[in-house]
Amino acid sequence: MKESHFQTLIGTRAGARRGVCMIEVNHISKDFVAPKKYPGLSGAIKGLFSMEKVVKTAVDDISFTIDTGEVVGYIGSNGAGKSTTIKMMTGILTPTKGTCTVAGINPSRNRKENAQNIGVVFGQRTQLWWDLPLSESFTILKEIYNVSDVDYASQMEFLNRVLELSDFFDRPVRTLSLGQRMRADLGAALLHNPKVLYLDEPTIGLDLVVKDNIRQAIREINEKYQTTVILTTHDIGDIEELCSRIIIIDEGKKIYDGSLADLKDTYGTKRKVSMEVKQPEKLRGLCIHEMLGVKSDECTMELDYKNSMLSVTFDKHKLQVPQVLSAVMGVAEVKDVQIQETELAEIVKEIYNHGLSEGIGGRS
Ligand SMILES: Nc1ncnc2c1ncn2[C@@H]1O[C@H](COP(=O)(O)OP(=O)(O)O)[C@@H](O)[C@H]1O
């Protein structure tokens, strides 16, 4: 290993400073050229012989910078262009337009040098040797990345603690459960202590306990080494627990870049009050928005007779919780009350559905 890539004694990476730019993505686009598809069976045959091509712009003029030690959620619906962006940042794909620099290196031009700086986990497929015991995959990676014996020992001690790899270290990768395999993949990506960690759907298909372990491990790695983490996920829990900043992309374009708190402030204008009521049938047919003198989309209610629960969702700029409560209490007896902010999942869904309204920005 070159110089002190690890700084085992004090437990932080030499020279890693937060606030210093680690990744710079400058107007990158990626076009894929694919044969034109025609509908139906005859179309499929026609497609085989046709020379016609279509160009699909998977990533469309995206720019951002990411500082050392940031944990950024890169999110968007299926096919939005997340994996394509990650592949350009890792050097697997070359941008059609624009440039990208990771730790001062152009990833697609200097793939070997870049590989020393990055770790990658694609949740959908493993990077490990399927038939070999996990321990042998690690031995091979140690050689590939030129990790010294001392660094290997200390990093394995750390990885074993946060990912509990020793439980299955001698088993062939193909015999591991999905959760074990993901822990193994994450460990393998971190063996050479990369400056940047790319995680593409790292918690997909995992149960809650394993998800929690993986999140905890990512947090510890980021804290210990100031590792910069870029994470794509469909799991809002991953984002809420790990990312201070999110970038949302849609159809290849960046539509939001900023803090989670700002996103919630701007979009989370809805509030929900759930009440356990004594006689829910008394509330049947209640026209709550009229009672409160607001428009129908500013206050809606849902009644669950089986559990005697009434939920009222309202715009927090139009109504206050006590107004809603007193309106309901005038009709039925309320036994218990819960107040919730709008969930991030709903905010993100709203952004996908309606795009961004004016005045929303964050960084550009
Ligand atoms: N190798 C490829 N060839 C042609 N089209 C591709 C290729 N890879 C991705 N695409 C297309 O680019 C778009 C973005 O894909 P991707 O980056 O995988 O999205 P995401 O990871 O956000 O789900 C999709 O429409 C996908 O079908």
Ligand SMILES: [Mg+2]
């Ligand atoms: Mg993807």
